[in-house]
Amino acid sequence: MDDAAPLASPARRKPRVDHDARRAEYVSVAARVLHDKGLHAATMRDIAEAAGAAKVLFYRLFPSREALVEAVFLKVEAIILDAYAQPWEGYGSMVGRVLAVARKEPAPFLVVLKNCRSGQLDWEDRLRRIMARTSMPLFEPGPNAPAGADTRALKASGAMFGLFVDSMITWLEDRDGLTDEERIRWWGRIVKAWREAAREAFRLD
Structure with missing residues (x-):
C-alpha cells in the first residue's frame, strides 16, 4: 500500500487575455x-449586450463612446490606406x-460612409484628405503645367469623392x-476617363 501523500494539483493559470x-x-x-440601430x-x-460583455470592459479599452466610434472610423481608414499602399495593377x-x-465586414464601411456627410463629425474632411492623397499620383502636374498646378492637382484628386462614397454604399x-x-471594371473605365478629362480641365499638363 502506497501511503505517500498525494501531490498537490498545480494552480491553474488564468488564460492570458489578448x-x-x-x-x-x-x-x-x-x-x-x-x-x-x-x-x-x-x-x-x-x-456591450451585443458583445455579451460587461460595459465596464468596454470602458477599459475605450474611455468613451466617442472613442469607440472613432475606432470604427480608424478601422475603415486603415483598410483604405492599406489598399492604396499596394502596387497599382490598373x-x-x-x-x-x-x-x-x-x-467581408461591411458594417464599419456602411457606418462611416453613410454618416460622413452628415456634418456632425469630421469624417468627411478626413476621408476627403485620404482620397485626395491616395489619388494624387494620377494628377501629378507635368513639367509644362501652368503655375499653381499643385493646388489644382489637389482639387482634381478629390473630385470623385462623392461618387466613391455613393458607389461603395x-x-x-x-x-x-x-x-x-462588373463594378470594378465600370469604375476603372470611369477613373481612366475622369483622369484624362480632369488633367485637361485643371491644366495639369
Missing part, C-alpha cells in the same frame, strides 16, 4: 450595432481591394444588380 484581439472584436461588434442612437449598453484595382475587404448593399467584377 487585448488587441478583444479590442478588434469590440470594434466589429460596435460597427454592427451602430449600423443596425443608428450611429447616434446606439448606446454603449447596446454594444484602373480600378485600388478600389477593388477596398471593396474586397469591405465585403450601393455595392455593399447590392442595390445595382451588378457583380463586383
